[in-house]
Amino acid sequence: MEKIxxxxxxxxxxxxxxxxxxxxYKIYPASDLIGNxxxxxxxxxxxxxxxxxxxxxxxxxxxxxxxxxxxxxxEALNGFPGINSARFMNDKTYEEKMVHILEKMKNEKNRKAYxxxxxxxxISGEFCFSYEGxxxxxxxxxxxxxxxxxxxxxxxxxxxxxxxxxxxxxIKNEFSHRKRAFExxxxxxxxx
Amino acid sequence: MEKIxxxxxxxxxxxxxxxxxxxxYKIYPASDLIGNxxxxxxxxxxxxxxxxxxxxxxxxxxxxxxxxxxxxxxEALNGFPGINSARFMNDKTYEEKMVHILEKMKNEKNRKAYxxxxxxxxISGEFCFSYEGxxxxxxxxxxxxxxxxxxxxxxxxxxxxxxxxxxxxxIKNEFSHRKRAFExxxxxxxxx
Numbered sequence: 001m002e003k004i005x006x007x008x009x010x011x012x013x014x015x016x017x018x019x020x021x022x023x024x025y026k027i028y029p030a031s032d033l034i035g036n037x038x039x040x041x042x043x044x045x046x047x048x049x050x051x052x053x054x055x056x057x058x059x060x061x062x063x064x065x066x067x068x069x070x071x072x073x074x075e076a077l078n079g080f081p082g083i084n085s086a087r088f089m090n091d092k093t094y095e096e097k098m099v100h101i102l103e104k105m106k107n108e109k110n111r112k113a114y115x116x117x118x119x120x121x122x123i124s125g126e127f128c129f130s131y132e133g134x135x136x137x138x139x140x141x142x143x144x145x146x147x148x149x150x151x152x153x154x155x156x157x158x159x160x161x162x163x164x165x166x167x168x169x170x171i172k173n174e175f176s177h178r179k180r181a182f183e184x185x186x187x188x189x190x191x192x
Numbered sequence: 193m194e195k196i197x198x199x200x201x202x203x204x205x206x207x208x209x210x211x212x213x214x215x216x217y218k219i220y221p222a223s224d225l226i227g228n229x230x231x232x233x234x235x236x237x238x239x240x241x242x243x244x245x246x247x248x249x250x251x252x253x254x255x256x257x258x259x260x261x262x263x264x265x266x267e268a269l270n271g272f273p274g275i276n277s278a279r280f281m282n283d284k285t286y287e288e289k290m291v292h293i294l295e296k297m298k299n300e301k302n303r304k305a306y307x308x309x310x311x312x313x314x315i316s317g318e319f320c321f322s323y324e325g326x327x328x329x330x331x332x333x334x335x336x337x338x339x340x341x342x343x344x345x346x347x348x349x350x351x352x353x354x355x356x357x358x359x360x361x362x363i364k365n366e367f368s369h370r371k372r373a374f375e376x377x378x379x380x381x382x383x384x
Contacts, residue, residue: 042234043244045251047320051243052235059237127380128239128322188319192380 007067070117133180199259325372
C-alpha cells in the first residue's frame with residue numbers, strides 16, 4: 001500500500017479522494033508532517049493552481065504528494081466563478097453565493113455549466129502529472145437538495161433532473177469531476 | 193510522426209529539442225499558429241513556470257504543446273540565479289552576468305552548482321506531464337570556451353575538467369539537463 005500525502009486538510013476531500021483511489025493507496029493530510037500551511041494560489045487556471053499546491057507542499061515534505069483544484073464554470077457568465085469558486089464572496093456561505101449567482105442569471109436562458117477538477121501527483125525533483133476531469137450540466141432555477149456541499153444544490157448534471165445535492169454522494173461520486181480527475185490520474189500513474 | 197508545438201520561438205532550443213526527441217516527433221514553434229506571444233512567468237519554481245508556459249500556449253492553440261523552463265542554481269548563492277537565470281541583469285550579456293557572479297564568488301570555496309530543466313507536455317483539457325532533469329557540476333574560477341551559450345562558459349560538469357562551452361554541443365547534449373528532462377518526458381509519455 002503506497003502512502004501519499006494530500007495538499008489539503010479538508011477531511012471531506014481526503015475521504016472522497018481515498019474512496020476514489022481505492023485500497024492501493026493510503027491518503028494522509030500533508031499537515032501531519034508539516035502542520036497547516038496556507039498556499040497562495042496565484043495561478044490563472046485550475047491546472048496551474050493544482051500544480052502550485054502540489055509543488056509548494058511536495059518540495060517541503062519531499063515525499064509523493066497529490067493536490068487538486070476544482071470549481072464551477074458557467075457559460076453565460078464567461079466561466080465565472082471559475083478558479084475563484086471558493087474565494088469569491090469569501091466571507092459568505094455557499095447558499096449566499098448561489099443566491100447571488102441565481103439573481104445574476106434570472107433572465108438568462110443559457111444555463112450551461114460544468115464542474116472541473118484537476119488532480120496532480122508530484123514527486124519533488126522528479127516529475128509532475130496532472131489530469132483534468134469535468135462533468136457537464138446546467139444551473140437550476142432554484143437551490144434544491146441538502147446532500148451535497150459547495151455549489152451542488154444548484155447544479156443538475158446532464159442526463160438527470162435532480163441537482164447533485166438531491167442525488168447525493170453515492171450517485172455523484174460515480175461520475176463527478178473529482179472522480180474523473182483522480183481516476184484518470186491513477187490509471188496513467190499505474191502505467192509509468 | 194506526431195506534430196508537437198513548442199512554446200518558444202528560440203530556434204536554438206527548437207533544434208536542440210528536435211534532436212533529443214528524435215524522428216517520432218516533429219517540433220514546430222507555436223508562433224507558427226498564433227504569432228509571437230509573450231508569456232508572463234509568474235511561477236516561483238522551474239516546474240511552475242514550465243507548466244504556466246505550456247498551459248498559456250496550449251489553451252490558445254488547442255493542440256499538444258511542449259514547453260520547458262531551465263536555469264542554473266549555485267549552492268553558495270542559495271540557488272541564485274535560479275528561475276531568474278535568463279531575466280536577471282536582463283539588459284546585459286551572459287558574459288557580463290557571469291563576470292558579476294564570479295566577482296560575487298571570488299572568495300567562495302563552495303563552487304557547487306547544477307543546471308536544471310523541467311520539460312512539460314500538455315494537451316488542453318486533458319492532462320499535463322512535467323519531467324525534471326539536472327546536471328551537477330561546479331562554477332569555474334574564470335570564463336572558458338566559446339562553443340556553448342548562456343552560462344555554459346563557467347560551468348564544469350562533474351567528471352570533467354572543461355566547461356560546457358569548451359566541451360561543445362556534441363558532448364553536452366549527451367547528458368545535459370535539457371536532454372535528461374526531454375528524454376524522461378518522452379520515455380514516460382510513450383507508456384501512457
